[in-house]
Amino acid sequence: MREPEPDLVLRAQAGDLEAFERIVRECQPAAWFLAYHLTRDASAAEDVVQEAFVRAFTAIRSYRSAWKFTSWLMQIVRNCAMDHHRRARRRDATLHRAGRAEPPATQIAPAPVEERARINDAVRALRPELREPFVVIEMLGYSYEEASVILGVRVGTLKSRMHRARAALMRALAEEAADAM
Amino acid sequence: MRCEAAQRALSRAMDGDGPLDRGVAVHVEGCSACAGFRDGALRVRQAVRLAPAPEVPDRTRSIMAAVGLLEPDAPLELGGRFGPERDAGTERRPRAARRGGPLIRALAAALAAGLVLGFAVTRTDLILGRGPAPALAAEVPRGLLRTAMALRGYRATFDVVERNFARAVPTRTFVASVAFRAPEDFRVSVRDTTAYPSPAWPRNDLLLVTDDAAWSVAGPDPCPPASLPACPASPSPPRTLVGRPPFDRDTAMPTDVIVPMTVLAAERQVTVTGAATVAGHRTVRVELPFDEAASLLQAIQFRGSWRPFFPQDRVDVWLDRSSWLPIRFEVHPAPGPERALWATRAGLPRESPSVAIFSATARALSTTPPPATLFAVRVPGSPARGEPAAQELADQGFRPLAVQAAPGWVRPTDTDGLPMVRYGRFVRPPDGAREETVAAYAQGLAWVTVTRVAGWTALQAFGVDGFAESVRVGAGVGYYEPAGGPAMGGGGGVPARRVSLHTPGAEVLVESDLPRDTLLRIAGSLPVTGLPHPVAWRERRWAGGRVLDGLTAAEALRRARFAVRMPPAGTLPRGYRAVGAELTTVGGVPTVSIAFRHAVAEPDGEGLRLTVAPAAALPPPTDPAEVEVAVGASAGRWSPDRHVLEWVDGGLFLSLSGPDFDLSSLVAIAASIQAGTDPSPTSAPASPSGGIP
Numbered sequence: 001m002r003e004p005e006p007d008l009v010l011r012a013q014a015g016d017l018e019a020f021e022r023i024v025r026e027c028q029p030a031a032w033f034l035a036y037h038l039t040r041d042a043s044a045a046e047d048v049v050q051e052a053f054v055r056a057f058t059a060i061r062s063y064r065s066a067w068k069f070t071s072w073l074m075q076i077v078r079n080c081a082m083d084h085h086r087r088a089r090r091r092d093a094t095l096h097r098a099g100r101a102e103p104p105a106t107q108i109a110p111a112p113v114e115e116r117a118r119i120n121d122a123v124r125a126l127r128p129e130l131r132e133p134f135v136v137i138e139m140l141g142y143s144y145e146e147a148s149v150i151l152g153v154r155v156g157t158l159k160s161r162m163h164r165a166r167a168a169l170m171r172a173l174a175e176e177a178a179d180a181m
Numbered sequence: 182m183r184c185e186a187a188q189r190a191l192s193r194a195m196d197g198d199g200p201l202d203r204g205v206a207v208h209v210e211g212c213s214a215c216a217g218f219r220d221g222a223l224r225v226r227q228a229v230r231l232a233p234a235p236e237v238p239d240r241t242r243s244i245m246a247a248v249g250l251l252e253p254d255a256p257l258e259l260g261g262r263f264g265p266e267r268d269a270g271t272e273r274r275p276r277a278a279r280r281g282g283p284l285i286r287a288l289a290a291a292l293a294a295g296l297v298l299g300f301a302v303t304r305t306d307l308i309l310g311r312g313p314a315p316a317l318a319a320e321v322p323r324g325l326l327r328t329a330m331a332l333r334g335y336r337a338t339f340d341v342v343e344r345n346f347a348r349a350v351p352t353r354t355f356v357a358s359v360a361f362r363a364p365e366d367f368r369v370s371v372r373d374t375t376a377y378p379s380p381a382w383p384r385n386d387l388l389l390v391t392d393d394a395a396w397s398v399a400g401p402d403p404c405p406p407a408s409l410p411a412c413p414a415s416p417s418p419p420r421t422l423v424g425r426p427p428f429d430r431d432t433a434m435p436t437d438v439i440v441p442m443t444v445l446a447a448e449r450q451v452t453v454t455g456a457a458t459v460a461g462h463r464t465v466r467v468e469l470p471f472d473e474a475a476s477l478l479q480a481i482q483f484r485g486s487w488r489p490f491f492p493q494d495r496v497d498v499w500l501d502r503s504s505w506l507p508i509r510f511e512v513h514p515a516p517g518p519e520r521a522l523w524a525t526r527a528g529l530p531r532e533s534p535s536v537a538i539f540s541a542t543a544r545a546l547s548t549t550p551p552p553a554t555l556f557a558v559r560v561p562g563s564p565a566r567g568e569p570a571a572q573e574l575a576d577q578g579f580r581p582l583a584v585q586a587a588p589g590w591v592r593p594t595d596t597d598g599l600p601m602v603r604y605g606r607f608v609r610p611p612d613g614a615r616e617e618t619v620a621a622y623a624q625g626l627a628w629v630t631v632t633r634v635a636g637w638t639a640l641q642a643f644g645v646d647g648f649a650e651s652v653r654v655g656a657g658v659g660y661y662e663p664a665g666g667p668a669m670g671g672g673g674g675v676p677a678r679r680v681s682l683h684t685p686g687a688e689v690l691v692e693s694d695l696p697r698d699t700l701l702r703i704a705g706s707l708p709v710t711g712l713p714h715p716v717a718w719r720e721r722r723w724a725g726g727r728v729l730d731g732l733t734a735a736e737a738l739r740r741a742r743f744a745v746r747m748p749p750a751g752t753l754p755r756g757y758r759a760v761g762a763e764l765t766t767v768g769g770v771p772t773v774s775i776a777f778r779h780a781v782a783e784p785d786g787e788g789l790r791l792t793v794a795p796a797a798a799l800p801p802p803t804d805p806a807e808v809e810v811a812v813g814a815s816a817g818r819w820s821p822d823r824h825v826l827e828w829v830d831g832g833l834f835l836s837l838s839g840p841d842f843d844l845s846s847l848v849a850i851a852a853s854i855q856a857g858t859d860p861s862p863t864s865a866p867a868s869p870s871g872g873i874p
Contacts, residue, residue, distance in 0.1 A: 017245065017248070017323075020245075020248065021241060021245050024241050024244050024245065025241055028237065028239065028240065028241065028244075029237045032237045032238065033237070042238075046238050046240055049240055049244075050240050050243055050244050050247065053240075053244045053248070054244065054247045054248055057248040058248075115224075115228060116228045116229075119225055119228045119229060120228075120229070123229070137196055138196075138225075138226060138229060138230075139229045139230070141230075143196075143197060144196060144198060159189075159192070159193050159196070159198065160189075162192050162193075162196060163188065163189045163192040163193075166188075166192050166218070166222050166225070167188065167218070169221075169222075169225055170217075170218055170221045170222070173221065173225075174221075
């Protein structure tokens with residue numbers, strides 16, 4: 001993801017709404033992508049992105065240029081996704097007690113290539129602590145250091161989790177291939 | 182080397198964490214398991230990184246609308262607390278919030294989720310602070326618009342104080358509750374808490390409810406305060422209308438108290454007169470004359486009896502710096518002898534400009550959408566034969582149709598992002614029309630309607646008058662009028678800016694509370710092209726003469742051979758300009774009338790009118806209250822009842838009239854006009870727009 005110009009961030013910190021709007025436009029795709037992979041629900045991802053940008057706006061003066069702006073922003077997206085997850089869990093529990101089924105989540109269109117679809121399914125099936133670093137590092141292309149800021153996890157832990165995520169994916173794909181034979 | 186260690190190293194290398202160690206590379210080349218891990222991991226990378234980008238929904242507008250209600254790291258000294266509104270009489274001194282603390286985060290999260298914004302204010306704690314930055318003058322309208330579009334619901338309670346209503350009732354107090362649920366549910370109840378001298382005084386207890394299709398209003402009819410308490414003789418029954426068209430002009434839905442869309446949000450700049458802290462809330466104070474703020478007061482003055490105001494009385498509006506929602510407004514008397522004279526004639530005591538004569542302060546406010554049940558309109562049944570009706574009931578004749586059924590000709594390609602919310606047609610179209618359909622687009626408090634009238638046979642424009650301003654709309658022409666008329670001052674319906682398009686197949690009227698430029702842009706994106714009005718609409722003849730309208734001021738003066746220099750820029754109040762003119766010829770004597778209107782809103786629907794006719798001296802006076810005044814070097818006269826200034830200059834009789842203009846303003850404008858007849862008459866050039874000789 002392209003880093004917004006420092007001047008743009010400074011203007012947004014000074015309350016310039018046009019500057020903040022440009023940041024929204026530039027960063028929204030990556031934010032949505034991360035939110036989608038963390039929530040596994042397209043419509044939830046929209047809500048998470050909206051909430052994340054609003055939180056970012058209210059807190060933008062606390063941002064310091066020692067970090068990449070996008071790392072800081074993705075950290076907020078991740079936090080919002082976690083909050084969403086917690087709210088959803090509470091809602092699920094309530095619905096379960098009420099004996100009602102949750103409506104099916106909106107899904108984005110499946111990839112045209114079968115293998116791509118299988119891999120995406122396997123990624124979505126990863127446990128959250130493995131899926132998060134995989135999405136941030138492998139899919140969004142952040143470094144360990146940046147992902148450490150975004151996810152609030154130490155670099156060493158991230159290296160380990162990335163390996164475990166890859167190994168888990170290999171296993172899942174191998175099992176699926178074996179089942180298909 | 183163990184495979185586990187080799188695969189960890191492979192994983193780190195793939196993530197850019199340094200080059201692969203040579204020993205690991207050798208191991209992988211000789212190990213099918215590790216080579217398989219490497220190949221598989223690369224295949225996964227290729228699949229996820231080279232996947233076609235999904236279509237990411239663009240939420241920019243929604244995000245910006247939400248952040249428009251905030252400010253970055255706002256030290257939002259929210260007095261009170263979040264949560265439900267407090268009951269009356271439980272005011273509490275506000276507790277300062279920590280900078281960027283939980284309140285801010287809660288507000289941000291709540292708005293993002295569209296759930297709750299709530300705060301409470303007290304009504305006595307007003308501290309003026311340093312003056313605001315000049316940039317605020319332009320920022321306020323933008324902030325108001327963003328707030329309007331983000332608002333899904335609203336509920337507030339205002340404490341209202343009115344002074345000098347009547348000699349026997351120097352102070353009246355009210356509690357007004359305002360509720361809104363987007364797009365068109367609205368409810369206001371006004372409870373009169375005044376201690377009247379006797380039960381004979383009618384209480385101004387009012388109620389207005391609309392759920393879009395039905396509308397109901399209840400409360401006493403207005404009476405002049407001098408006639409009270411004897412008037413009214415009997416209470417009038419509640420009035421209920423069904424079949425209400427979207428954002429109807431004839432039924433009040435005075436939402437300006439929520440967000441002042443009619444004037445403040447539509448201006449490019451507003452007059453910001455200070456920053457202030459109201460009960461712990463950072464606010465900006467905006468000033469405007471009463472005539473422009475009338476729509477703000479309409480929210481609570483839609484029925485009943487109220488004290489009068491002078492058009493130049495000053496209205497101060499305090500807007501919350503974070504949400505831009507008005508949380509307090511006050512009316513102050515204008516200074517000067519003319520206002521004093523007006524007050525005397527109205528039976529009012531001496532009033533000081535420093536003392537508010539009317540104020541409304543939000544005691545509690547929430548943006549949580551109220552339940553739909555709050556806006557239910559109870560439609561009465563028919564009364565039994567011989568019994569008086571407990572309510573007036575009327576059907577406006579609008580019938581909803583499926584939004585999906587709306588044809589292309591009511592669908593602008595640019596609606597400024599507003600989705601269509603209602604579509605339907607009238608079962609009884611207006612006189613001279615065969616069919617009338619309306620499509621409404623709305624988001625929050627922002628709305629646009631497109632009305633299409635087919636089979637229009639009346640010899641006049643649909644929806645606007647003869648002084649409507651000719652403007653470019655898309656590739657064609659349209660006729661524009663600012664918001665105003667009875668809606669802003671007379672208890673009428675929704676004030677709207679409007680542009681009328683005359684097309685070969687139908688008349689099209691586009692109305693909106695959005696700013697003028699946005700309205701014209703939306704109208705320009707309709708799949709129709711507006712044409713100039715036909716000659717038959719612009720000219721009316723009778724035995725004694727004719728009237729020709731749809732002219733520009735220059736065209737009308739040229740045709741009449743009047744050499745009149747119009748008021749130069751800077752003489753007219755900000756926003757005013759000549760929008761149209763008409764030429765009346767009776768017995769061969771021409772008279773020119775030129776209309777000046779504000780681009781955004783014209784409270785009385787009239788604006789300023791300049792009339793010019795040949796004359797050597799003023800005609801005999803007709804108003805006993807007229808007074809002599811000097812207009813430049815000429816002697817003139819002023820009628821305070823008719824708000825008309827008349828004088829003679831250069832062989833021409835001139836008159837300036839404007840119900841919302843005071844004498845000093847009119848004299849200043851009049852003194853800038855130089856008049857005379859054209860010394861070298863030539864044949865008038867043909868009108869570029871009409872071709873009428």
